[in-house]
Amino acid sequence: MNRARGFLHPMIEKNYQPADIEARMSVVWEDSLAFKAGRPDRRDAVPFTIVIPPPNVTGSLHMGHALNNTLQDILCRFERMRGRDVLWQPGTDHAGIATQMVVERQLMERQQPGRREMGRAKFLERVWQWKAESGDTIINQLKRLGASCDWSRERFTMDEGLSKAVVKVFVELHREGLIYKDKRLVNWDTKLLTAISDLEVQQLEVKGHLWYLRYPIEGKTFSPDDPSSFIVVATTRPETMLGDTGVAVHPDDERYQKLVGRNVILPLVGRKIKIVADDYSDPEKGSGAVKITPAHDFNDFEVGNRHGLARISVIDREGCLDLVDNEDYLRDLPEGASQFAEEFHKVDRFAARKRIVERLESFGFVERIEPHTHMVPHGDRSNSVIEPYLTDQWYVDAKTLARPAIAAVRSGETTFVPKNWEKTYFEWMENIQPWCISRQLWWGHQIPAWYGPDGKVFVAETEEEAVSHALGYYVEQEVITPEQGREMALDRNKREGFITRDEDVLDTWFSSALWPFSTLGWPDETPEVQRYYPTNALVTGFDIIFFWVARMMMMGLHFMKEVPFSTVYIHALVRDEKGAKMSKSKGNVIDPLNLIDEYGADALRFTLAAMAAQGRDIKLATSRVEGYRNFATKLWNACRFAEMNHCAVPDGFEPAKAKETLNRWIAHETAHTTREVTEAIEAYRFNDAAGSIYRFVWNVYCDWYVELAKPVLLGPDSPAKDETRAMVAWARDEILKLLHPFMPFITEELWEVTARRDGLLALAPWPLKPAEPTPEQIAMLAATAGPTDALVSPVWVLPIFDHADFTDPAAEAEIGWVIDLITQIRSVRAEMNIPPATLTALVLAGASAETKERAPRWADVIKRMARLSEISFADRAPDGAVQLLVRGEVAALPLKGVIDVAAERTRLDKEIGKADADIKRADSKLANEKFVANAAEEVVEEEREKREAALARKAKLLEAVERLKQAS
């Protein structure tokens, strides 16, 4: 690295090179432990805590992560600068299914033995190995983004500590009856061979068919030509007919009323099944009669329960027909049934569909086939069609746990930002279903349940405890002798086959639900739990409100008796620039790392913040990123300008006491922006905060302040020059602070190289004073600050300037006049096609005393910026001059002979037209009695003022026209 280092501090490099800066600053932050929670100098500071939504260890940074973590980082850096003891808790999620799939795919690609050949222990070893190799990828990518997490506290959902929390929670909920085992239909993934929860199922629209099947009525001779000999049922899944145990018709459907209670003979199978009346059947749909397969359809399951219909599973875990030796299926079937069973046994469900339809057709059982588009459940990981499947699984009684979680949001203990997401939350929570938490996987937290030989369950935190309970029970039941019990307790081999552990693991989201407290050391009573729980904000996307937010609320309230976070900020989804969801299959994914490489992390961050308006998706266009990279360059060069002009803040400099109007003006503008940015971040209006600081840096500081200051800075030494140098540097420092949460790298770099500093910008005090801690917070701090030798000084000290109060309307008026004058002269020059090289004179006609006083003060800068040769005063504008109206006074450019009189006349007429329109609008409003009577007084007053101003303007313009006439 070739950095020019002066004797005071390093100089700014000529060109802004994000990659260099980012690499260097990452090291600086890491070495200085800047992001460590509980820094000694902040032990008396109020904590501010955010837990990161743990990315999957399998993952790599995508645009959603980039947005999510940028917003969290803005909050963390902002609060850290406000003096809080910030804990941004990082970590990763073991992501059960996703990770297991990655490793299995890897084994397959390398043509190594699969997981089943390998065995559980070996396979798990392999996954851990993989995690060790690539688990850092996403963490390093988060660091590249600038995430100011306390990396020393990184956690993993399968860490020892977190696993302990998982087991504890499972055992306690089981003991309370809130976790139980049940046999019911689950969403079964026939590819991954596991149950999944409702949330992991995606309903996809599929073009299929509706098959109309004839089921012969018992006691009649079936004939396709005799409609009275059968009932027609419509189905989208003909292959499940083998498991039909009923036919349902609507109770009010007159067509079928006399058939209710009678039996039909199931085609191909021969099973006698009942026709029942149930309002699940929709008379409008299909034939109005539906076949009921309780073991293979969620709705049919309910119908079956209502009518006491048998449940016959005819599909196995891999999605193949399962008929041979299937007692439920074969029960009460006529002769010859086993031959059919053998023919179709182990045929895949989709092949079976085709063959069964063919067979039905050949006997005349198919009435017709219609094309039919319907929703089909798919596994979100495997993308295979989900099979409703009857098995034993573990469930959480979510309904009970949801109650306090609903109440906490209703009472406002936890609020959603934007608020409308609360409705989504309530909607789901109030209709919550039991949560299926067992997965037939290996990678995850193995369920702490053991079974005896009769299938009795023993749940305990450790194997010893479970085994001892179990053995005690079986001794008592006289299944084994006390002697056998003792032997089995001591020797694992002896009890093998007698007591076995549940093979299944828990849903990944089970451990994620504990994240806000398990990462702090719970169930141990750590100081961190006391200090940092409940957390302050949770920042996440709406797609995981159910998966994660809701479950953290339930678990947090149940185990900690307090909500896990007070604010849930829900941000948008990042889409491509056409609004499509980014996905690998569509190939429209924008890789944030590529954007960082090309434009820098700061530019990407700023883009995301600037576009993060509440309640709206982000359609990301790279042109925006480029624009904000240019913004960074602009800032860089402004700082170079300050450096080249030897701008520095002297000791004891007090901006509020500045004498120069220009300097008072920039103090005024800085204070205004500081308040805007602060309020916007506090309200999670990231886009407003970003917009405010952007405008200030570019359109106020660079475009005007620096330009207006140039004559002074380039002129001879004077007290005014000294003050201006100080002010340029001071405002620059304020900018660096305000911008730091958004663009941490470039601001930290510039902070370092522009002056000798006491410490890092990341730890510098925010310009605006934060709120005082509440008595509760002070009490909590006293309890958790730990031993301290001396009173630690407050972290946030009032800087030399109070942005909360400072304002200077007089300075604003004066600089406003200068800006208006320059802008208007430039505008008219451009309109008149006066080349920049041509200098013109300016005559201020009939100037007020105020203007006469101001003009000489600003003569240099106005001449420079408006390309003028001289400025003079006169009672009236010279003949043939172009006349401008600046804040009600005439500014004339004597351009006789240069300008096109006709064009100038046109311009003036246009102006007069505008004034007329304004007068007319105001008149019509003021003439409206209802307006004067009903509108707010200040609105009416404003309208009067507008009218007066427009009238005055018109008068001056008419004079200008007169003068022009005389010239020609």
Add this chain to the structure above:
RNA sequence: GGGCACGUAGCUCAGCGGGAGAGCACUACCUUGACAUGGUAGGGGUCACAGGUUCGAUCCCUGUCGUGCCCA
């Protein structure tokens, strides 16, 4: 079918009861001593449509059309 958003400049988006804004793109001019990753000026919009409330509607309400998402 139920619910939630959203239709504002060519594009990507702010704004949201009192005279339409930004960035990018576009046009013209400018290599002036921080910056061409720049400067100056400019063009461009019946704020989807139709009703209603109001003194006043891009903004609030209702409906229509269109788009997207979530849940059945």
